[in-house]
Amino acid sequence: MNNDYQDFIKKVYKKTGIDLSCYKEAQMKRRLTSLYEKKGFKNFQQFFDAMEMDQTVLNEFLDRMTINVSEFYRNGKRWEVLKNKIIPQLLAKSKRLKVWSAACSTGEEPYTIAMVLSHFMPLSQIKILATDIDENVIKRAKIGIYPERSLAEVPEDIKRKFFTKEGLFYKVNDEVKRTVTFKKHNLLADPFESNFDLIVCRNVLIYFTEDAKEILYKKFSAALKPGGILFVGSTEQIFNPHLYGLKSEDTFFYRKI
Numbered sequence: 001m002n003n004d005y006q007d008f009i010k011k012v013y014k015k016t017g018i019d020l021s022c023y024k025e026a027q028m029k030r031r032l033t034s035l036y037e038k039k040g041f042k043n044f045q046q047f048f049d050a051m052e053m054d055q056t057v058l059n060e061f062l063d064r065m066t067i068n069v070s071e072f073y074r075n076g077k078r079w080e081v082l083k084n085k086i087i088p089q090l091l092a093k094s095k096r097l098k099v100w101s102a103a104c105s106t107g108e109e110p111y112t113i114a115m116v117l118s119h120f121m122p123l124s125q126i127k128i129l130a131t132d133i134d135e136n137v138i139k140r141a142k143i144g145i146y147p148e149r150s151l152a153e154v155p156e157d158i159k160r161k162f163f164t165k166e167g168l169f170y171k172v173n174d175e176v177k178r179t180v181t182f183k184k185h186n187l188l189a190d191p192f193e194s195n196f197d198l199i200v201c202r203n204v205l206i207y208f209t210e211d212a213k214e215i216l217y218k219k220f221s222a223a224l225k226p227g228g229i230l231f232v233g234s235t236e237q238i239f240n241p242h243l244y245g246l247k248s249e250d251t252f253f254y255r256k257i
């Protein structure tokens, strides 16, 4: 049974470049097993064979392994810290900020960054790189239409300023959309750009093994300018940040030394 999963990991890697061995095993196996059982397969071998023959099965696999939940201003208090403390510090050093939302899912996070930055500069001066491994979420991010529940933490004035209500949904205004460039990018395989002032990578590191996380902390650190900030999710505290050339600046914010 264990070999079944190990073989599956190898074959998926060959087919898609996605390395499942970097994701916590018990959790990932559980998610994928419940999917293939629901589809009537008996083991990972049968599941992979079906993925080979049928693109929709492959898409369902990708959909299940990438957990895409997101929302605007997720953990609102942290975004207050970003606005009131971190951004002013970064702007004291450079007028233009190079910003990356890594594992951006359906776009709520990079658009939130743009809205926060808009307190300090016109939207036309804001440029944010936003990446995810999953092409489907990138397509949805570019459309920029969200159900009300995604906006639960958005301050009222921001909601009025940057969203247009369309029936039951909210559309992000075009000036905000223009600040973000979306790209497909696999954190575990693709090279990182460098010289970032701010990297926001939230709620994806929890899915990775300790080994994979360590490699990523080093790569994020190398991608930041000295003094740049890494902003992680609210369950993703980095133990021993100094091992990666980082120091804690505030809860869930790390500064490159």
Ligand SMILES: C[S@@+](CC[C@H](N)C(=O)[O-])C[C@H]1O[C@@H](n2cnc3c(N)ncnc32)[C@H](O)[C@@H]1O
Pocket: 066, 067, 068, 069, 070, 071, 074, 102, 103, 104, 105, 106, 109, 131, 132, 133, 134, 137, 185, 186, 187, 188, 201, 202, 203, 204, 233
């Ligand atoms: C739970 S969402 C987090 C979205 C957003 N950052 C937030 O905090 O609300 C996790 C995202 O990580 C993406 N992801 C998973 N593995 C990845 C990888 N190896 N490289 C890049 N993105 C990945 C998934 O596709 C998913 O969109």
